[in-house]
Structure formats: C-alpha cells, structure tokens
Amino acid sequence: MNDNRPWGEASALVARAATPVLERVLRLMPVVVVTGARQTGKSTLVRSAPSLSSHDYLSLDELAIRDQALRDPESLVIRSPELVLDEVQRAPDLLLAVKRVVDEEGQRRKGRFVLTGSANLLLMERISESLAGRAFYLTLWPLTRRERLGLGETGLWSALLDAPIEEWPDRVRAADTPREDWRDASLVGGYPTPALALSTTEGRAAWFDGYVATYLERDLQLLSDVAGLGDYRRLMLAAALRVGTVLNQAELARDVAVPRPTAHRWLNLLEASFQILRIPAYSVNRTKRLIKSPKLYWSDVGLARHLAGGEPSGAHLENLILCDLMAWRDLVTPRPNILYWRTVNGEEVDFVIEHGRTLVPVEVKATPRPSYRDARHLLTFLAEYGDAVRGALLLHDGDEVFWLARGVLAAPWWTIV
Known part of the structure; x- marks a missing residue:
C-alpha cells in the first residue's frame, strides 16, 4: 500500500x-x-x-x-x-x-x-x-481472546452449530487454548494496546483515560454537538455500572439527572460509536410472557471495568463471552442473531444464538462447579422451544466438560472463546 x-x-x-x-x-x-x-x-x-x-x-x-x-x-x-x-x-x-x-x-x-x-x-x-x-x-470488533493468543479466529460457535449435539464434547475437548482467569481477561479487554502492549494496571488505566478523553473531545463531536460532556461521561459511568442488566432508560436518566430524551439520544450516540451494545430480546412467545427491552453491555469489557471501577462480577464474564459472539456474528454468512431471553417471572437465559431456524441458548456462570440448578432456565427454554434448539451450553469457570442435563453441555468458558 x-x-x-x-x-x-x-x-x-x-x-x-x-x-x-x-x-x-x-x-x-x-x-x-x-x-x-x-x-x-x-x-x-x-x-x-x-x-x-x-x-x-x-x-x-x-x-x-x-x-x-x-x-x-x-x-x-x-x-x-x-x-x-x-x-x-x-x-x-x-x-x-x-x-x-x-x-x-x-x-x-x-x-x-x-x-x-x-x-x-x-x-x-x-x-x-x-x-x-x-x-x-x-x-471490526476489539480483539477476541483467540486473536490475543495469536490464533486469528473467534470462538467455537460455528463448529458447534455445524455439528450434531452428540459431537459437542469432542469438539470442545479438542480446543487447544490455554486456561485463563476471566478476571484478568476482562481487565485487559480487547483493544490492542492495553491487551498486548501494556503489562501494568497503571499503564492500562492511563491508556483508558486517554481513550475516553479523545472519544469525548473528538469522536463524539463528529457525531453530534454534545454540550454537557460532564453529564455524558456520567451516563457512560452509569452504563458501565449496569453491564448485563435490562436497560431502563428512565432510571438511567434519573440517576444521571438528565431528561429522558437526552439519555435516549446519548445512548444512541454510544451505540453509533461502537461503545455500548444493546442486545435485543428473543421475543417469540409460545406459552410465557416475555420481557422485550434490550440488555446493556459494552463492546469492550476492559473499558467497562475501567469506567465502573471496583471488583469484577459475573456480568463481566458474560460481557467477555458476548464480545466474542459479536466478533463471530459479523464474520458469518448468513449473519446470526445474538439475543437474550427473559420471562416476566424472572426466568432468563444470558444469550440466544439464532442462526436460521436453529437456536442455541447460552448461560454463563462464574463458578468452577456448576450444578443441575444452574441449568434450570436453560431447561425451561428447551421445554419452550425444544423443536428449534440444537442444544444448550452452560459456560463455567472450571475445567470439566460434561453433560449437566439432557441437552445441556457444561464447558469451561476458555475452551469455547
């Protein structure tokens, strides 16, 4: 060139x-x-x-x-x-x-x-x-874990969708990726500089501070004339504190002390600049009443953690998995949908992959030893949509690959992404 x-x-x-x-x-x-x-x-x-x-x-x-x-x-x-x-x-x-x-x-x-x-x-x-x-x-999304490892790929999603469920355990066990602490992975995120070139917490924090400043002072202004940058930054912080939650714009606007239309417009700007992700609900209603508001995540979990501060939570592991799903989604033809499922009674599946007429529900648990109880919402989803479901995945923080229930494979998160 x-x-x-x-x-x-x-x-x-x-x-x-x-x-x-x-x-x-x-x-x-x-x-x-x-x-x-x-x-x-x-x-x-x-x-x-x-x-x-x-x-x-x-x-x-x-x-x-x-x-x-x-x-x-x-x-x-x-x-x-x-x-x-x-x-x-x-x-x-x-x-x-x-x-x-x-x-x-x-x-x-x-x-x-x-x-x-x-x-x-x-x-x-x-x-x-x-x-x-x-x-x-x-x-182009931030680096996936497998890109950080030099493999130049996204997770095993296509391999699982292309295989009958009986072959899933062998596909997962064949994955040649090292174990990693999700807390460390979510701390560095996927932006190449903090993920690959900066080895200290202080260096990464300085980089993220500079990233946010440049975003507010230059990139954001190219999209829209935002006068209240202090309020906008507080909205970013409030959004970072709500990773993995069903989005309530009225509550968000109230916490930041801005009018609801302003919060709505600013969320659109965050999405247009690839900072946040709003994951739509899977809303095919068969027998249960469903929540239809989107869930809120960040396109880079490292930036979300930097903004929010504090200790990591299971929602950050969810966000880490979602970042890989999004990178995979945009490289696949025909393009899959990444959704979530939640009933008005609180039954919830973190992610639903919809590829053509095939569904794969994915639950994420930050535990090394998942139990049958951890699969209960996946089993509810299977009962509701069983004819369309290829199989269900429960991703955990342990080392074992095993059938947790009929149609539900438990696998370490680091073998999939």
Whole structure:
C-alpha cells in the first residue's frame, strides 16, 4: 500500500479473523466499508491486507486531506484508481462522491474503494442510503481472546452449530487454548494496546483515560454537538455500572439527572460509536410472557471495568463471552442473531444464538462447579422451544466438560472463546 507512515499499532503483528473475510469481499463489491470503535485496528487491517497492497491510502486525520474532502470531495476520490479512505466519518459527504464514481463506472471494478470509520455508518441514514447495493459493511470488533493468543479466529460457535449435539464434547475437548482467569481477561479487554502492549494496571488505566478523553473531545463531536460532556461521561459511568442488566432508560436518566430524551439520544450516540451494545430480546412467545427491552453491555469489557471501577462480577464474564459472539456474528454468512431471553417471572437465559431456524441458548456462570440448578432456565427454554434448539451450553469457570442435563453441555468458558 502506498503509505509511508510507520504503523506504530499494537495490532500490527496480530492475525485477525476479519482478514480472510475482507479479502473475499474485495472481490465481490466495488466498495468495502470497515467500521468499528476507534483503536480496534481498522487502519492496520486494511494496510496489511494483501489485496490492498496497490491501493493508495489517504487518512482524513491529516488536515490537508480532510480539507480537500470537505471542499472538493469529487477530486479526492478520483485521485487514484484504487483508494483506501481512512476515518471517513470526518467528512460524510465524501461518501456521496464515492457513490457517484461507482455509479459512473458500474459494478465491474471490485474493491475500488475501501472506507474505514469509527462510527456506525449504517446508522447514519443519508450515508447508508447513498451506498445501498454498492458496499459491503465489515465491523471490526476489539480483539477476541483467540486473536490475543495469536490464533486469528473467534470462538467455537460455528463448529458447534455445524455439528450434531452428540459431537459437542469432542469438539470442545479438542480446543487447544490455554486456561485463563476471566478476571484478568476482562481487565485487559480487547483493544490492542492495553491487551498486548501494556503489562501494568497503571499503564492500562492511563491508556483508558486517554481513550475516553479523545472519544469525548473528538469522536463524539463528529457525531453530534454534545454540550454537557460532564453529564455524558456520567451516563457512560452509569452504563458501565449496569453491564448485563435490562436497560431502563428512565432510571438511567434519573440517576444521571438528565431528561429522558437526552439519555435516549446519548445512548444512541454510544451505540453509533461502537461503545455500548444493546442486545435485543428473543421475543417469540409460545406459552410465557416475555420481557422485550434490550440488555446493556459494552463492546469492550476492559473499558467497562475501567469506567465502573471496583471488583469484577459475573456480568463481566458474560460481557467477555458476548464480545466474542459479536466478533463471530459479523464474520458469518448468513449473519446470526445474538439475543437474550427473559420471562416476566424472572426466568432468563444470558444469550440466544439464532442462526436460521436453529437456536442455541447460552448461560454463563462464574463458578468452577456448576450444578443441575444452574441449568434450570436453560431447561425451561428447551421445554419452550425444544423443536428449534440444537442444544444448550452452560459456560463455567472450571475445567470439566460434561453433560449437566439432557441437552445441556457444561464447558469451561476458555475452551469455547
């Protein structure tokens, strides 16, 4: 790639599960859009992709490039026959110029443009409409555990979905991944620098402080003019303290002392910038009344723990598992849904994988010795939707793989992710 700047990123030498997907879609679509939170390694991903070695690289972080993108986007996008445009959320009208070039040239030139951005461009109506039918969207999440270990992959979710349930124990036992304390894994998170390059608690805390400051002072302002940054940061803290809970916007607004519409708008901004995740409920109602509000998590559990402070809880292990599920979800075709299930009576399953007509409920327990009682909500789910359920997983903090109940496999979390 025609870019003389040093990489200088902790993710430079890490194999990413997204790389083969990026290589494949570059041969299918004229535009590929790589989005994700800042500092997940998007620039490194595109700069290191073999198929992009001949593309010119332009970053809108550079003042001269950004000025041209704002003043004369048409001249910028025709500078090179193959172009990577980094941080395009800094000049959204640039995407309209990309659309015009693609429409003039037709669909024959695959991989003509690669765009990266730290905001979810699909949530920006004008932008998503301008590239409809012309672009493939690839989300790059923070590093998975297996990427941190150098394996360049997500967890075993596809292997389990592709196998009959009788083969699940062998698939899990064959996983060649080392045991890890989930408290340590959730502390470092998946952003490449704190996960790979910083070995002290103080160093990681300083990095996360700088990350939040840059997010508030620069990235957020590109999405919306937020005047009350102090209140916004308090909302981030309140959200970090609610990891794994059913989202109650009225309660959140009351705790932060802002109007409910403001809290609603700010949550949308946190989601659009890939900071939080709102997991929808599985709401197919057969015999039970179900909760339909989303559950709240963070796209990086390390950042959530930094904001919240204090000791880790089982919700942070849930969040760790979810981060891997999300990274896997966005690399699979057709794309699965990641949901949760909860009845009005309090019966709950942490996650439900919906892939086509197949369901896999997943319960997460921060215990080394799960009991039959720990599987009771999974068994309720199996009884409710048994004809559609491939099998149920209970992920725990121990070392043993065993059948906890009929149709419920207990497995160490670190063998799956």
